[in-house]
Amino acid sequence: LAVAVAFRCGLLNIGAEGQLYVAAFMTAWVGFTFADLPGWVLIPLACLTAILGGAAWGAIPGVLKARFGSHEVINTIMLNFIAVALASYFTQYFYKNEGDAIMQTKLIGLIDPARGLTGENAHIPRLGEFIPGFPERIPLNVSFILALVACAFVYVFLWRTKWGYEIRATGANPTAAEYGGISTGKQIVLAMAVSGGLAGMVAINEVLGYRYRYYDGFSPGYGFTGIAVALLGRNHPIGVLLSALLFGALLRGGLFVDIFTDRVSKDLVLVLQAVVILFVAAEALFRSSFGRFSLLRRSKV
Numbered sequence: 001l002a003v004a005v006a007f008r009c010g011l012l013n014i015g016a017e018g019q020l021y022v023a024a025f026m027t028a029w030v031g032f033t034f035a036d037l038p039g040w041v042l043i044p045l046a047c048l049t050a051i052l053g054g055a056a057w058g059a060i061p062g063v064l065k066a067r068f069g070s071h072e073v074i075n076t077i078m079l080n081f082i083a084v085a086l087a088s089y090f091t092q093y094f095y096k097n098e099g100d101a102i103m104q105t106k107l108i109g110l111i112d113p114a115r116g117l118t119g120e121n122a123h124i125p126r127l128g129e130f131i132p133g134f135p136e137r138i139p140l141n142v143s144f145i146l147a148l149v150a151c152a153f154v155y156v157f158l159w160r161t162k163w164g165y166e167i168r169a170t171g172a173n174p175t176a177a178e179y180g181g182i183s184t185g186k187q188i189v190l191a192m193a194v195s196g197g198l199a200g201m202v203a204i205n206e207v208l209g210y211r212y213r214y215y216d217g218f219s220p221g222y223g224f225t226g227i228a229v230a231l232l233g234r235n236h237p238i239g240v241l242l243s244a245l246l247f248g249a250l251l252r253g254g255l256f257v258d259i260f261t262d263r264v265s266k267d268l269v270l271v272l273q274a275v276v277i278l279f280v281a282a283e284a285l286f287r288s289s290f291g292r293f294s295l296l297r298r299s300k301v
Contacts, residue, residue: 167187
């Protein structure tokens, strides 16, 4: 979704990886700094921090693009390195869990073994805890519901609001949008901020629902996988949702392929993903070739 929103404005957000790293670190910081807060306050505060942290980091290349005309691809790639380096620096020298050889912060939430507190005031619940019949062993948590809500939000935002219309108009034809009275610079900043906020929502699952801390190097490339997901989903929320489920099934299935087979590597998943992306990218070529062939047949008739 993060990449899709930027695409709709004619921008290529390569910086989702850095945006989710910033969001994850800030979410963990809120989780252990304000650990005394009750869960109904701490969890929404941490979620809001994840979104705002990603949005702020995403807005930086938007401002640079709108104000100075610098290309967002170069800016976002550089900001990826800066984001990862900053998160690693603060984790290593300020917030690293003492006595731990792994580069990670301390656990979030209020932890007091004497009182039986395990930090659950900062943990989002799994779906099995409140959906009857849902297997509790499945680690699917509330962040999945938030992802569905985000899909609905993006659809309403892009196709049912003035801001979404202006973003799509800017992406379709910036010159025409300017003539129509739309400030393309503002739309670029807005699109990148919304894109960064959506990327930052990854931290809700990683920090509040899975690791319960910031873990350096936690992302296997979620931000870059999002580019492929957005391309396959045609930059539409419903398409992105279906595409994300497909890629998630492939990645998860690749682990079992690697474990339970002798001669099939999990790298086969990467091959399948590459084939899918190639066919999606080549669609325009096939369409233009078919169009020329049809036109040639009509001319002969």
